[in-house]
Amino acid sequence: xxxLELLSDQGYRVDGRRxxxxxxxxxxxxxxxxxxxxxxxxxxxTKALAVVYGPHEIRGSRARALPDRALVNCQxxxxxxxxxxxxxxxxGDRKSCEMGLQLRQTFEAAIxxxxxxxxxxxxxxxxxxxxxGTYAACVNAATLAVxxxxxxxxxxxxACSAGFVDSTALADLSHxxxxxxxxxxALALLPASGQIALLEMDARLHEDxxxxxxxxxxxxxxxxxxxxxxxxxxxxREASVLLGD
Amino acid sequence: MAMEMRLPVARKPLSESxxxxxxxxxxxxxxxxxxxxxxxxxxxxxxxxxxxIASVAGSVERVNKLICVKALKxxxxxxxxxxxxxxxxxxxxxxxxxxxxxxxxxxxxxxxAEVQAVFSDGAVSLHxxxxxxxxxxxxxxxxxxxxxVKRQKTHFHDLPCGASxxxxxxxxxxxxxxxxxxxxxxxxxxxxLEPVSLADREVISRLRNCIVLLVTQRxxxxxxxxxxxxxxxxxxxxxxxxxxxxxEEVVMETRQRLLEQEG
Numbered sequence: 001x002x003x004l005e006l007l008s009d010q011g012y013r014v015d016g017r018r019x020x021x022x023x024x025x026x027x028x029x030x031x032x033x034x035x036x037x038x039x040x041x042x043x044x045x046t047k048a049l050a051v052v053y054g055p056h057e058i059r060g061s062r063a064r065a066l067p068d069r070a071l072v073n074c075q076x077x078x079x080x081x082x083x084x085x086x087x088x089x090x091x092g093d094r095k096s097c098e099m100g101l102q103l104r105q106t107f108e109a110a111i112x113x114x115x116x117x118x119x120x121x122x123x124x125x126x127x128x129x130x131x132x133g134t135y136a137a138c139v140n141a142a143t144l145a146v147x148x149x150x151x152x153x154x155x156x157x158x159a160c161s162a163g164f165v166d167s168t169a170l171a172d173l174s175h176x177x178x179x180x181x182x183x184x185x186a187l188a189l190l191p192a193s194g195q196i197a198l199l200e201m202d203a204r205l206h207e208d209x210x211x212x213x214x215x216x217x218x219x220x221x222x223x224x225x226x227x228x229x230x231x232x233x234x235x236x237r238e239a240s241v242l243l244g245d
Numbered sequence: 246m247a248m249e250m251r252l253p254v255a256r257k258p259l260s261e262s263x264x265x266x267x268x269x270x271x272x273x274x275x276x277x278x279x280x281x282x283x284x285x286x287x288x289x290x291x292x293x294x295x296x297x298i299a300s301v302a303g304s305v306e307r308v309n310k311l312i313c314v315k316a317l318k319x320x321x322x323x324x325x326x327x328x329x330x331x332x333x334x335x336x337x338x339x340x341x342x343x344x345x346x347x348x349x350x351x352x353x354x355x356x357x358a359e360v361q362a363v364f365s366d367g368a369v370s371l372h373x374x375x376x377x378x379x380x381x382x383x384x385x386x387x388x389x390x391x392x393x394v395k396r397q398k399t400h401f402h403d404l405p406c407g408a409s410x411x412x413x414x415x416x417x418x419x420x421x422x423x424x425x426x427x428x429x430x431x432x433x434x435x436x437x438l439e440p441v442s443l444a445d446r447e448v449i450s451r452l453r454n455c456i457v458l459l460v461t462q463r464x465x466x467x468x469x470x471x472x473x474x475x476x477x478x479x480x481x482x483x484x485x486x487x488x489x490x491x492x493e494e495v496v497m498e499t500r501q502r503l504l505e506q507e508g
Contacts, residue, residue: 055320067366112291112300117365117367118366119367147273148317150301150316150319150320153274153301154291154293154300155274156273229273233271236273240269240304240317
């Protein structure tokens with residue numbers, strides 16, 4: 001059977017990348033004027049949009065307010081046209097809830113919530129085109145949006161996915177590579193300190209290989225950080241108030 | 246009836262040519278600002294491992310021993326003595342409250358007030374103790390980012406062009422016709438509901454468009470910048486002021502005058 005060769009003998013992947021190479025990343029901050037913060041990111045063919053509102057007063061039940069820190073509320077949604085086949089995804093289905101929960105755990109680790117007690121920070125992420133690495137694209141877009149909103153964060157949160165094929169660790173998997181069924185890992189990192197915000201894997205991987213896959217993901221996340229750092233600095237420079245006091 | 250339509254066009258990056266000479270120190274979260282432990286940390290920074298690290302993306306401001314990072318745009322943080330303009334959305338319901346305040350200030354009223362105290366969780370308490378503050382009558386409200394309102398000694402300005410403006414620190418700007426008699430300030434507890442003349446309305450509309458123009462080009466808002474922008478916009482029609490090419494022209498002239506005035 002002519003299977004799809006994920007890694008050729010010369011070390012090239014399906015889309016011509018090398019094992020540790022990332023896809024092309026393009027990002028923009030401040031795409032929505034109405035929101036407090038917003039950002040759009042493209043990682044190869046994966047496109048994600050993130051919008052942040054807050055910190056603001058808790059909507060709904062006041063009882064949920066935490067007396068010493070802010071509540072982080074993340075919602076993930078995937079457009080019907082994001083995958084190869086048009087598929088209606090109702091709000092509140094299992095995948096959206098799980099992604100929302102993972103995003104919340106990631107950002108609770110990075111946002112300095114103690115500075116805004118009794119308030120709420122909303123992060124809404126929407127995937128417009130899914131070609132693998134959707135969690136990573138969501139985290140990267142949300143980081144930029146949170147920065148755009150001026151919410152204090154410990155550090156950037158940079159995420160990347162990684163897999164393992166033919167004894168080689170691959171970084172930044174595309175949809176074809178994810179669908180092949182091998183082990184895949186998603187890592188969200190705080191680059192300056194090297195601390196891990198979230199590490200997720202639900203496949204079988206021999207523990208001997210874990211180190212190399214983790215290393216590949218961490219290196220890729222740091223590369224993502226270099227790119228996002230450049231985007232943010234450019235944005236800050238452009239948008240600095242030209243006539244101040 | 247003639248109609249004008251425009252298609253969306255890519256935004257042009259703001260030109261840096263009219264920037265100041267002093268290069269600002271721009272940081273992003275995770276950047277080390279300094280390893281000197283002698284400094285006090287202000288907003289936008291946190292202490293980690295003997296280093297002062299930035300927590301927002303913006304420019305570093307140093308005042309003697311205090312270092313803080315001013316983010317590009319933030320939600321408004323109350324400080325004692327700030328002037329704010331806002332709409333009453335909810336009231337405490339208690340017996341004394343009913344008797345005392347409800348006669349004067351209802352829900353949905355637009356008021357100006359001063360920040361009296363800031364609680365530890367960020368909530369502010371306002372007071373309208375002098376007749377300068379209180380209910381606002383007829384006028385136009387413009388909402389801008391709080392970071393664009395310059396801190397000054399007074400936020401109530403009577404502009405020579407024929408209208409008055411209140412620059413709320415929370416980003417809410419109120420433009421209203423200058424009251425004829427000096428005693429009736431925009432405040433107190435009764436709203437002035439007399440009809441506003443056409444000339445006054447035109448001045449107010451032009452001022453509103455000027456403020457929106459300045460905000461789009463990220464120019465700080467204070468009485469002088471608004472006045473210069475108003476004067477630079479006079480050759481154009483009010484409805485043309487929000488077109489991109491006219492915006493650039495007017496802002497360039499405004500910036501020029503402001504630079505001349507400073508230098």
